[in-house]
Amino acid sequence: MRAAPVRILRRDVPPHGPWPDSVPPALQRIYAARGVATPAEGELKLARLLPPDALGHLPEAAALLADAIAHGRRIVVVGDFDCDGATGTAVAVRGLRLLGATHVSYQVPHRVTHGYGLSPALVEHLEAFAPDVVLTVDSGIACHAGIAAAKARGWQVLVTDHHLPGETLPAADVIVNPNLGGDGFPSKALAGVGVVFYLLLALRKRLREDGAFAHGEPDLSSLLDLVAVGTVADLVALDYNNRLLVSAGLRRLRQGQCQPGLRALAELAGKDLAQLTAGDIGFGIAPRLNAAGRLEDMALGIECLLCDDPSRARELASVLDRINGERKGIQQQMVDTAEALVAAVPLDGDVLPPVLCLCDEAWHPGVVGLVASRLKDRMYRPVFAFAPSEPGSAMLKGSARSIPGLHIRDALAAVDAMNPGMVERFGGHAMAAGLSLPAAHFDRFRAALEAQVATMLSPEQLRSELLSDGELSAAELGRPLAEQLRLAGPWGQGFPEPLFDGVFTVLQSRPLAERHLKLSLVPERGGAPLSAIHFGGWTGAPPPARIHVAYQLELDDWGGRRGVQLLVRHWQPAP
Numbered sequence: 346m347r348a349a350p351v352r353i354l355r356r357d358v359p360p361h362g363p364w365p366d367s368v369p370p371a372l373q374r375i376y377a378a379r380g381v382a383t384p385a386e387g388e389l390k391l392a393r394l395l396p397p398d399a400l401g402h403l404p405e406a407a408a409l410l411a412d413a414i415a416h417g418r419r420i421v422v423v424g425d426f427d428c429d430g431a432t433g434t435a436v437a438v439r440g441l442r443l444l445g446a447t448h449v450s451y452q453v454p455h456r457v458t459h460g461y462g463l464s465p466a467l468v469e470h471l472e473a474f475a476p477d478v479v480l481t482v483d484s485g486i487a488c489h490a491g492i493a494a495a496k497a498r499g500w501q502v503l504v505t506d507h508h509l510p511g512e513t514l515p516a517a518d519v520i521v522n523p524n525l526g527g528d529g530f531p532s533k534a535l536a537g538v539g540v541v542f543y544l545l546l547a548l549r550k551r552l553r554e555d556g557a558f559a560h561g562e563p564d565l566s567s568l569l570d571l572v573a574v575g576t577v578a579d580l581v582a583l584d585y586n587n588r589l590l591v592s593a594g595l596r597r598l599r600q601g602q603c604q605p606g607l608r609a610l611a612e613l614a615g616k617d618l619a620q621l622t623a624g625d626i627g628f629g630i631a632p633r634l635n636a637a638g639r640l641e642d643m644a645l646g647i648e649c650l651l652c653d654d655p656s657r658a659r660e661l662a663s664v665l666d667r668i669n670g671e672r673k674g675i676q677q678q679m680v681d682t683a684e685a686l687v688a689a690v691p692l693d694g695d696v697l698p699p700v701l702c703l704c705d706e707a708w709h710p711g712v713v714g715l716v717a718s719r720l721k722d723r724m725y726r727p728v729f730a731f732a733p734s735e736p737g738s739a740m741l742k743g744s745a746r747s748i749p750g751l752h753i754r755d756a757l758a759a760v761d762a763m764n765p766g767m768v769e770r771f772g773g774h775a776m777a778a779g780l781s782l783p784a785a786h787f788d789r790f791r792a793a794l795e796a797q798v799a800t801m802l803s804p805e806q807l808r809s810e811l812l813s814d815g816e817l818s819a820a821e822l823g824r825p826l827a828e829q830l831r832l833a834g835p836w837g838q839g840f841p842e843p844l845f846d847g848v849f850t851v852l853q854s855r856p857l858a859e860r861h862l863k864l865s866l867v868p869e870r871g872g873a874p875l876s877a878i879h880f881g882g883w884t885g886a887p888p889p890a891r892i893h894v895a896y897q898l899e900l901d902d903w904g905g906r907r908g909v910q911l912l913v914r915h916w917q918p919a920p
Contacts, residue, residue, distance in 0.1 A: 349725035349809040351915050353846050353895050356812050371821050372833055375814050375843045389592040391566070393585075400540075401528040403547035406503055406519045409478070410544075411551045413501075414446045418477035422451040423463050424647065425483040425537065426638030428631045432575030433482035433505075433538035435604070435650035436568045440545040443563040444552060450474060453643045456711055460734075461772075461779070463491035468498070476500055483507070483537025486522055487772040489515045505540045507581075508772050509754055532586035534839070538575030539590060542568060569594040570603040571650060577623045578631035580776070582839030591623055591835045606649035609662035610634070623835035624842065633662070636669035639711030672712065679708050679716045683730065687720065699807060700727045700798040702791040704741060704784075708732035714744035714777070721746040725809035727753060727798060731787065740769070741787060745778040750806040751798065753778045760793050767793070811895045811915055813846040819872030827898045827909045846895045848919045849875075856883040866894070866911065869919075876901060879913035891919040 361377035364384055368376075381387045397403050413420055420441060424434030434451050441449045452471060454460065459467040462484035468491050471479070478501045485492065485504035492515040495502050502517040509524050521544055523530040535543070545565055552558065573594020576587055583591065597603055598611070598621050607630065611618050614629030637646040645668075649661035686703050701724060708716070713730035721728045731743040747753035752775045761768050767790060771780035782790055817826070836842035849866035852874055857863045862882035867874050869891070877896065894916045901910040 349723070349807070351725075351809045351811055351917070353811050353813055353893065353915065353917075355815050355846070358815075369821070369826060369829065371814070371817060371826060371843075372829060375830075375833075378814060379840055389589055391589060391593045394589050395530070395532055395586050397543050397547040397550065400521065400523060400530040400543050400547075401525060402519055402521050403544060404551070406505075406521050406544055407547040407551040409501060409503055409519055410441070410446075410480075410548050411555060413478045414441075414444065414552075415555075417447055419448040419450075419475060420446055420478045420480060421471060421474050421476035422449065423467065423471075423479055423481045423484070424451060424453045424643070425462065426453055426456055426643040427483070428578035428634045428638075428646075429537045429575045430483040431634050431638070431643050431646045431650060432571040432578070433536075433541045434647050436538055436545070436571050436575075437480060437482050437541045438651060439571075440542075440548075440565060440568055443565065443567075444545065444548055445557060451647060453638075453647060455642055456638065460781075461488075463488040463495065463502075465490050465494045467491060468494040471495075472498070478503060481505060482541050485515065485517065486510050486520070487515075487770065489513070492517050505537070505544055507535050507537050507540050509774060511758075511772075532584055534582040534584050534587055536576040536579040536581045536587070538572050538579075539581075539587065542572050542590070566593065566597075567602070570597045570607055573598065573623075574607065574626050574630055574634075577626040577835070577837055578635070580838045581774075583623075583835060583837040584839060588835055588840060591837070595621060595623065595835060604650055604652075605655040605658035606652050606662060609655070609659040610649070610665065612659075613662050613666045620831070622831055623837050627837070632672070633665045633669045636672040637665055639715075640668055640672055640675070640709070675709055676712050676715050676719075679705070679712055680719050682708070683716050683720055687724065696804075697724065697726065698795050698799075699802050700729065700794055702729045702731075702787075702794055704731035704787055706733055710734055710742040713742065714746070714779075717744050717746040721748065726807060727751055727756075727802075729794065731782065733784070734781070739784050741782045741784050743780045743782055745773070745780070747776045747778075748806070751802050756794070756797055756801060760790070760797050763797075764789070764793055811844065811846075812841075813895055814843050815845060816847040816870070817845050817898065819868060819870065822868065822872055822875060822898065822909070824900065824907065824909050827900050830898060831900060842897060844895055844897055844914060846893065848891060848893050851888055851890055851892060854887045859883065862888075862913070864888075864911075864913070866892075875911055876908070877911035877913050879916065882913060882916070888916060889918050892916045893919045 356378040358374050358378050361382040364373045422437045424430040454467045481504045486506040486508050492502050504517040504520040506522045523533050523535050573591045610630045616625045616629045634646040637643050652658040710732040713732050717728040717730040727747045729745045731741040734740045734742045745753050754773045757771045767786050769781040848869040853865040855863050862879040864877040865874050866877050895914045896911040899912050901908045
């Protein structure tokens with residue numbers, strides 16, 4: 346497949362320090378390049394979390410829920426079918442019960458049956474539960490019709506969401522969303538699970554003021570493991586506030602103070618809780634939760650997170666693990682098809698269009714986001730991937746992933762404004778979005794999208810760049826630094842995992858499982874040979890004798906050995 350050319354650039358490192366001797370110079374440079382110049386700026390103490398008072402409409406939301414609890418009203422939590430929505434639902438249900446709610450249940454829309462969020466179809470389904478209050482988690486800001494249908498039935502609707510609002514807001518009783526116009530909350534990057542956690546903090550404060558805790562106050566920090574998983578999984582920017590939440594949740598996970606479902610999922614993913622990282626969440630736990638929403642019913646994932654019986658939690662986690670295995674097979678087939686579609690895209694000279702818009706009638710609508718993400722990384726272009734909403738349907742479900750420099754939801758809004766009625770609905774963030782589109786409009790949409798993106802992205806912005814934290818010395822290329830880097834994060838979106846670069850001599854290279862490249866490399870600046878692996882890096886021919894490598898330094902404990910390996914992200918012939 347055509348891959349975007351890649352440039353390896355080194356990050357600027359501003360003045361920093363002083364740091365204690367326990368923090369090695371390499372880690373000091375890494376922190377400074379990410380805006381952390383001193384130990385005080387890097388302290389991740391939960392006491393420094395932004396106060397709930399800063400988030401708009403929390404007092405009204407807390408008052409609504411406090412009144413519902415006081416009068417024994419039925420509260421139904423409506424989540425979303427991704428990991429953020431699942432963890433947010435579990436946080437809401439567990440948190441409301443901790444705070445005294447006696448009639449709390451949840452429902453999650455089915456991707457095919459109900460569509461996204463609080464839809465009219467889901468509202469009809471909810472009638473059987475006779476809710477007094479509907480609390481949305483990680484959704485609702487775009488659910489105008491569903492909220493109107495709920496209000497028409499006399500239900501109160503409290504929306505908690507973090508997606509960008511449209512020009513008009515739904516007619517909910519209260520909306521809590523840090524991205525509402527005029528909201529002064531400093532952290533706009535809260536995930537859906539983070540928003541509902543803040544709601545619980547505000548509710549606890551309100552109940553405290555009402556004298557509800559004569560016999561002791563509930564400890565909401567017990568929910569931070571779920572908050573960490575949902576925040577990492579949703580790929581929101583790890584600004585300082587989100588890093589506080591994730592760091593606190595990781596501490597609970599590492600100490601084994603976590604929900605039985607998360608423990609079981611970590612075990613099935615082969616992750617050691619005591620050494621768990623944000624990366625382990627993103628690549629081990631989150632995919633197993635997400636798979637349920639993609640292929641079957643996210644209720645399975647939520648039940649796993651709400652289960653307090655370790656044995657039952659392991660059973661549910663095993664089901665999620667099996668579904669995730671199926672997801673991997675489907676995803677690989679779809680990626681192979683997508684690569685063939687990209688190979689057939691007409692070129693402008695030798696250049697692909699500024700955005701790729703792909704569709705295949707055999708694709709699964711729950712996996713198109715993963716396909717878009719994979720191709721975005723390979724091609725360094727925004728990618729839209731579409732599948733029929735169900736087999737034979739005339740409606741397409743699409744998922745988009747973007748690159749720095751293009752606000753994908755803004756691009757969609759511009760296309761929609763110039764082509765009224767072409768897109769049925771859309772929503773999302775700067776870097777990811779979803780939409781529904783009649784299949785008959787696909788070609789027209791693709792042309793309009795390409796024209797719009799061409800006005801928003803320059804050719805220079807379509808050049809892939811890897812930002813390196815510089816070269817490591819022979820002394821640094823060892824286990825002590827690798828161990829410190831592993832636990833020094835949390836690393837993630839907006840606070841990227843350390844990446845290094847250097848020139849190496851290739852001692853050995855061989856294909857592994859037909860897709861991967863296994864290497865033995867010697868640093869040109871001197872040092873012992875190092876084991877390296879490049880997943881998906883086998884191109885059919887071995888690399889040259891000297892290569893310039895961008896890599897991560899990782900622990901290699903496979904088979905009981907205690908070494909390190911280089912995880913190659915990119916290589917190119919050395920100059």
